[in-house]
Amino acid sequence: xxxxxxxxxxxxxxxxxxxxxxxxxxxxxxxxxxxxxxxxxxxxxxxxxxxxxxxxxxxxxxxxxxxxxxxxxxxxxxxxxxxxxxxxxxxxxxxxxxxxxxxxxxxxxxxxxxxxxxxxxxxxxxxxxxxxxxxxxxxxxxxxxxxxxxxxxxxxxxxxxxxxxxxxxxxxxxxxxxxxxxxxxxxxxxxxxxxxxxxxxxxxxxxxxxxxxxxxxxxxxxxxxxxxxxxxxxxxxxxxxxxxxxxxxxxxxxxxxxxxxxxxxxxxxxxxxxxxxxxxxxxxxxxxxxxxxxxxxxxxxxxxxxxxxxxxxxxxxxxxxxxxxxxxxxxxxxxxxxxxxxxxxxxxxxxxxxxxxxxxxxxxxxxxxxxxxxxxxxxxxxxxxxxxxxxxxxxxxxxxxxxxxxxxxxxxxxxxxxxxxxxxxxxxxxxxxxxxxxxxxxxxxxxxxxxxxxxxxxxxxxxxxxxxxxxxxxxxxxxxxxxxxxxxxxxxxxxxxxxxxxxxxxxxxxxxxxxxxxxxxxxxxxxxxxxxxxxxxxxxxxxxxxxxxxxxxxxxxxxxxxxxxxxxxxxxx
Numbered sequence: 001x002x003x004x005x006x007x008x009x010x011x012x013x014x015x016x017x018x019x020x021x022x023x024x025x026x027x028x029x030x031x032x033x034x035x036x037x038x039x040x041x042x043x044x045x046x047x048x049x050x051x052x053x054x055x056x057x058x059x060x061x062x063x064x065x066x067x068x069x070x071x072x073x074x075x076x077x078x079x080x081x082x083x084x085x086x087x088x089x090x091x092x093x094x095x096x097x098x099x100x101x102x103x104x105x106x107x108x109x110x111x112x113x114x115x116x117x118x119x120x121x122x123x124x125x126x127x128x129x130x131x132x133x134x135x136x137x138x139x140x141x142x143x144x145x146x147x148x149x150x151x152x153x154x155x156x157x158x159x160x161x162x163x164x165x166x167x168x169x170x171x172x173x174x175x176x177x178x179x180x181x182x183x184x185x186x187x188x189x190x191x192x193x194x195x196x197x198x199x200x201x202x203x204x205x206x207x208x209x210x211x212x213x214x215x216x217x218x219x220x221x222x223x224x225x226x227x228x229x230x231x232x233x234x235x236x237x238x239x240x241x242x243x244x245x246x247x248x249x250x251x252x253x254x255x256x257x258x259x260x261x262x263x264x265x266x267x268x269x270x271x272x273x274x275x276x277x278x279x280x281x282x283x284x285x286x287x288x289x290x291x292x293x294x295x296x297x298x299x300x301x302x303x304x305x306x307x308x309x310x311x312x313x314x315x316x317x318x319x320x321x322x323x324x325x326x327x328x329x330x331x332x333x334x335x336x337x338x339x340x341x342x343x344x345x346x347x348x349x350x351x352x353x354x355x356x357x358x359x360x361x362x363x364x365x366x367x368x369x370x371x372x373x374x375x376x377x378x379x380x381x382x383x384x385x386x387x388x389x390x391x392x393x394x395x396x397x398x399x400x401x402x403x404x405x406x407x408x409x410x411x412x413x414x415x416x417x418x419x420x421x422x423x424x425x426x427x428x429x430x431x432x433x434x435x436x437x438x439x440x441x442x443x444x445x446x447x448x449x450x451x452x453x454x455x456x457x458x459x460x461x462x463x464x465x466x467x468x469x470x471x472x473x474x475x476x477x478x479x480x481x482x483x484x485x486x487x488x489x490x491x492x493x494x495x496x497x498x499x500x501x502x503x504x505x506x507x508x509x510x511x512x513x514x515x516x517x518x519x520x521x522x523x524x525x526x527x528x529x530x531x532x533x534x535x536x537x538x539x540x541x542x543x544x545x546x547x548x549x550x551x552x553x554x555x556x557x558x559x560x561x562x563x564x565x566x567x568x569x570x571x572x573x
Contacts, residue, residue: 007177013141014043022049030065034081037108038175060467062092063436067443075102083121097132098430103164133164151205159208226353234263235298245346254356261413267422274369276303280570284365293317299328384559397421402441404456406490434460439467451477458484468521471547478547492560524548
């Protein structure tokens, strides 16, 4: 084969790969610049089925793709060049693997003869992600490898995908054909003859049926299970799972519904949203300790107190409902795990519990905490929890929230207010890192085009500062609220044994502010230090069709002191 035809075959493989990914449900294609991935990039330039997103930083690009995948609930493809570009995706791949987010990495690579010989930008890319991604190592494009072999390989790897897949593409030079739209060489036309039927329809070459699990208990098992004092726990749930069905189930059984910050139900008026703080409350905790059976939907709970409660109880019956098989219980309790869609499981013909309404006093205790938070947080001194509650009360049904790790998500879990129309809530709580939060939020917003608010700490924002370049692409309200307490104040509530060690080695106070960073990326910016200023800035930001930054300045100890004070008040009630 002539050299130029080799470049054309590289491009043809790139076109076949992207076309098949589109047929397999991929909607978005994220790309970073690079030469070795040229056949994929040029194929993307000719591709009109995939929405394209470009960014200069692979680490941010990976998290952006994850946000797109979370919001679209479909696989998202990522194109990178060779070398450390591939490694920069690793944090996002780890998070996606832990939370079953489907990412498809297409990495350009050197051919085998240029590996481990000092060639430029050449590393060992096959299997680079270890257990965190399914590896698909393609050979260098060659006419001896039939095109249907390539398609069936992709179909098997991507169909029913629940996590990351890494497709490593080894390309020999030349990478650049002389003309992008040149007529195909006769040799390549003949090469495509086995795909004539595929070229005239829109389906994948191989169509796999769904392997979704469904395991539902019989009615007699339901009757035995509900015969006692039970609680329902809503863990991390996707909005597509219809979490509101759990409100109906709780009412039918007469059991309290305890909600995690990531359940989409944390602010629902019919749920026990303040469970983290109620487990400080002596009477409420004593009441909950009478429960002898539990029904958990999802996993990855945020509250350590709720996790400890589930671990310490001597459950007669413990059921967990998951969409697919996973081990999501760090306490390793004996249980029955049902693999089924939440909506179908909650809609079964459940009998009413023999101990219906056994925990009605919990509702009164939960309502008391709402009043306490109103008095001591909303009407109290300016602070982090006050800002989180103000955001959570503003147009909740019309926007979506992305809540950063460390303090923001804990403050939301502890103190979020009740609302009749809770917002969609997103987090990155698989590995619970503070990297890539801004990029992930930008991806979520980019797919939905809904007003979106990110609540993020200052250290997390510094980690992902160059993702403000992704934020500036927004043409809808994207409000980035940075709570700046000058360091990692989460360590104020952890038992670091020495204050000087805490300040020097954990908090990492930096003395930075975000006005100049926002200006560098051309984003509107406000700095606020009181609630009235915040509310005015926030309303302006929600009315602006684009990204904007609000920096909330608070003291280093405000949040930790308030958390301790609130816990003391709850214990005394």
